[in-house]
Amino acid sequence: MGLLIDGKWHDQWYDTDKTGGKFEREAARFRNWVTADGAPGPTGKGGFRAESGRYHLYVSMACPWAHRTLIFRALKGLEAHVSVSVVHPDMVENGWEFRPGDDRHRDHLHDFQFMHQLYTRAASDYSGRVTVPVLWDRQTQTIVSNESADIIRMFNSAFDEIDGVNSGLDCYPEPLRADIDAVNDRVYRAVNNGVYKAGFATAQDKYEEAYRELFCALDWLEERLSAQRYLVGSQPTEADWRLFTTLIRFDAVYFSHFKCNRQRIDDYPALSAFLRDLYQVDGVADTVDIGQIKRHYYVSQRTINPTQIVPVGPELDFSAPHGREQLS
């Protein structure tokens, strides 16, 4: 675990001293957008036109933020148009790594050994954390974006004119945007990032604050999902998928490793059925790898789990019936 300073790798854990033990996530630095015609998007510069075969996505199967992008790639039928490389789940002194020679964990474009080499290829003096996901442009040899919230919006619509893309699916429909944004905002703060705020806190009060905010939000989501099948509207939207990637990791990792242990998702009737409902959407199960998820957190975060022992349980069955059809 470390970061780049002026293009040089430094092995260091998150610095929570200056924030009194509170974990604060660093903002992503590459914020350009792929658009249908290459015009600039909401941030960054233009020149990134949606083209089949031009872009490459770097992910970890363990990472909830990268997971969002894999789900959108699958739902939108982008597999043939946006290629993927997967880093190895162990993220230790060199940060995210590839394993040249291991086809499952190779950098298919450069055969780099470390993810930080990709960042310095894009910006030789880069300072900051080296995170996944990354959307890479083969044409200009740079990082388009390392912000998952933006990448899923690009995948949702920018490639729609390309043959074979599922252009009929819109997970961020115009009339629902304000509601989706409002749900996203709370879910991000209290749930997606909330589990990390609890797990990475180095002061008791900061952990407890995050814990309370997290379960208060999960109670609110449970109530909302007891009356409706999806968080906003009558089809799954971005809001559902953004919640999904945290829920699927919760009982296996966040409950124990991050001490988010008031209750499991399995103990919430609506949230657990909602989780199974989304898991059973075509193409989604293939994006879920519980083995890599557990391995990454328990092995990589040695300040939390110094023995690096990976728990065997819990038993999880996301394929069981969800019974939520009648809520549609």
Ligand SMILES: N[C@@H](CCC(=O)N[C@@H](CS)C(=O)NCC(=O)O)C(=O)O
């Ligand atoms: N804002 C980023 C956050 C991505 C992120 O923090 N990814 C984690 C993995 S789950 C990571 O790569 N962490 C490495 C580090 O912080 O050094 C996004 O949503 O794309």
